[in-house]
Amino acid sequence: MTSSDLTDFPRPSLAVDTATFSVADDALHIVLVRDRHGRLLLPGTFVHERERLAAAVLRSQSEKAGISGREPQQLQVFDDPDRDQRGWVVTVAHLDVVDAAVVAEGIAAGRISLVPVAEVGPGGSIDLPYDQPRVVSFALARVRADYAESPDPWRLLPEAFTLRDLQIVHEAVLGEEVQRDAFRRRMEPLLQPTGEMTDGRRGRPSRLFVHRG
Amino acid sequence: MTSSDLTDFPRPSLAVDTATFSVADDALHIVLVRDRHGRLLLPGTFVHERERLAAAVLRSQSEKAGISGREPQQLQVFDDPDRDQRGWVVTVAHLDVVDAAVVAEGIAAGRISLVPVAEVGPGGSIDLPYDQPRVVSFALARVRADYAESPDPWRLLPEAFTLRDLQIVHEAVLGEEVQRDAFRRRMEPLLQPTGEMTDGRRGRPSRLFVHRG
DNA sequence: GAAATAGTGTCTGTAAGACACTATCGG
DNA sequence: CCGATAGTGTCTTACAGACACTATTTC
Structure with missing residues (x-):
C-alpha cells in the first residue's frame, strides 16, 4: 500500500454473499434464493462504488430475500480466481442468523427457500454454485462457536423465554x-x-x- | 451475485496488509516498514490481476520486509471508502507471527523496524496511517486468543524447549x-x-x- | 552457602458429566 | 391417576488459583 497511482493496478469485481440461518421445525435451516436461471444460491450482490460491504449486504438481503433491519457479521474473503467463470470476482462472505418472523414475508412471497443445513453440506441434495458450499460450512462453524460461548448471541428467542x-x-x-x-x-x-x-x-x-x- | 456483465460495476482497488508479530526482549513487537516518504506502516501491497490474496501477502512480505517461507492467516476486510485518500481501496488484513531468525535479515538490512506493540496502540508514540491501528489491535486480539488455546500455535519456540x-x-x-x-x-x-x-x-x-x- | 531455577504436594473453589429423584401442571 | 415438563440433590472427575515446600544446578 505504498504505490502512487491506483490506475496502475487491475481491479477485481467485489461481491458479498450472505449465509443466513434460521431455526424451523427445531432444526437449523439456511436461506437460499433463486438466480435468474432458477438455481438456488446464497443471496449476494456486487458492491457498488464506494459502498460499504455492510451496506451491500443489507441491500442484497432486502432486494433478494425481503429481509431488513439486520446486522450481519463479516466472515471471510473467498478469492479463488477461478471461482466465477465470468471473471475475477472476489467475494466477502457474511453471516446472519434470524428468527422465523424475519423470513416469514420472504417465504410467503416465494422469494426465499429455507433449506435444512444438511441438504447443502457434503452428501446433501442441493449443489450450490461457486464455492458457496465452503461459505456455508464456514458460517455454520461460526454460528456454533457463537452459541457455545453465549446463551443466545443472535437473539433468536423472544423477549422472555424458558x-x-x-x-x-x-x-x-x-x-x-x-x-x-x-x-x-x-x-x-x-x-x-x-x-x-x-x-x-x-x-x-x-x-x-x-x-x- | 446474479448479474450478467461484470463491466457494469465499478471495481475497487484491492490491497493486503499484514500485521507480523515477533517476540524480542521478552515482549511482543510488530514488524513495520517505511514507505517512500519514510513513514512507518504495515507491509502491504496491491493485489495483482487474478492473484490469490495469500500470494500477494507473501510477495509483500518478501519485497518489503525480506521475510519468506511464511503462511499468514487472513483476518478481516477493512473497507471504509475514506480510509485511503487516493481512492476506493479495500484492504484485507492478515496476521503472521514469526521468530527472531525470520526478521533478523530484514532488521540487519534496515528494512524492518521492530516496534513494541504498546507503541502503536492508543497512547503509543507511533501513529500508523489509514486504519492500521485498528488492524494491529484486531490482529493482537487474535494472536492472544490463539495462544490461549494452544501451547505454541505459531511455533515461536525451537524444536525442543522447556x-x-x-x-x-x-x-x-x-x-x-x-x-x-x-x-x-x-x-x-x-x-x-x-x-x-x-x-x-x-x-x-x-x-x-x-x-x- | 547463596541465588536461581525446576518440580511437586496440597487445599480450595468451580464446573461439567451422569444419574436419579421430587414437584407441578393438564387431562 | 398418567403423561409431560420443570427443578434439584448428589457423586464423581477435572482443572485452575493459591501457597508452600523440596530438589538440583551455577557461582
Whole structure:
C-alpha cells in the first residue's frame, strides 16, 4: 500500500454473499434464493462504488430475500480466481442468523427457500454454485462457536423465554441433543430471571428469563 | 451475485496488509516498514490481476520486509471508502507471527523496524496511517486468543524447549505475567517430553519438550 | 552457602458429566 | 391417576488459583 497511482493496478469485481440461518421445525435451516436461471444460491450482490460491504449486504438481503433491519457479521474473503467463470470476482462472505418472523414475508412471497443445513453440506441434495458450499460450512462453524460461548448471541428467542426454549434453540444450532441438567446449570447464571412463569403450556409451569445486558 | 456483465460495476482497488508479530526482549513487537516518504506502516501491497490474496501477502512480505517461507492467516476486510485518500481501496488484513531468525535479515538490512506493540496502540508514540491501528489491535486480539488455546500455535519456540521457555513466550504475547504452577500443569499434558534435559543454564536442569502432532 | 531455577504436594473453589429423584401442571 | 415438563440433590472427575515446600544446578 505504498504505490502512487491506483490506475496502475487491475481491479477485481467485489461481491458479498450472505449465509443466513434460521431455526424451523427445531432444526437449523439456511436461506437460499433463486438466480435468474432458477438455481438456488446464497443471496449476494456486487458492491457498488464506494459502498460499504455492510451496506451491500443489507441491500442484497432486502432486494433478494425481503429481509431488513439486520446486522450481519463479516466472515471471510473467498478469492479463488477461478471461482466465477465470468471473471475475477472476489467475494466477502457474511453471516446472519434470524428468527422465523424475519423470513416469514420472504417465504410467503416465494422469494426465499429455507433449506435444512444438511441438504447443502457434503452428501446433501442441493449443489450450490461457486464455492458457496465452503461459505456455508464456514458460517455454520461460526454460528456454533457463537452459541457455545453465549446463551443466545443472535437473539433468536423472544423477549422472555424458558430454559427449555433455550435448549431447543441450542439443539437446533448444534444439530444434536444436549444434556438437560448440565445445560440448565451452565445457562441459568448467564440469564436474568423475570419472576414470571409460563402458563398454559403442557406440564409444570417454568420460570421465564430475559437476557442480561 | 446474479448479474450478467461484470463491466457494469465499478471495481475497487484491492490491497493486503499484514500485521507480523515477533517476540524480542521478552515482549511482543510488530514488524513495520517505511514507505517512500519514510513513514512507518504495515507491509502491504496491491493485489495483482487474478492473484490469490495469500500470494500477494507473501510477495509483500518478501519485497518489503525480506521475510519468506511464511503462511499468514487472513483476518478481516477493512473497507471504509475514506480510509485511503487516493481512492476506493479495500484492504484485507492478515496476521503472521514469526521468530527472531525470520526478521533478523530484514532488521540487519534496515528494512524492518521492530516496534513494541504498546507503541502503536492508543497512547503509543507511533501513529500508523489509514486504519492500521485498528488492524494491529484486531490482529493482537487474535494472536492472544490463539495462544490461549494452544501451547505454541505459531511455533515461536525451537524444536525442543522447556516449560519456562514456553512461559516466557506466553507472557510476551499476553503482555502480563502468568502463574507458574498453574501454567505448567495446564501445558504439560499438551506437550511431548523428549527425555532430554537442559544443560549449562543457570539453576536446576529442566526437562525438554517438543510439540505433539 | 547463596541465588536461581525446576518440580511437586496440597487445599480450595468451580464446573461439567451422569444419574436419579421430587414437584407441578393438564387431562 | 398418567403423561409431560420443570427443578434439584448428589457423586464423581477435572482443572485452575493459591501457597508452600523440596530438589538440583551455577557461582
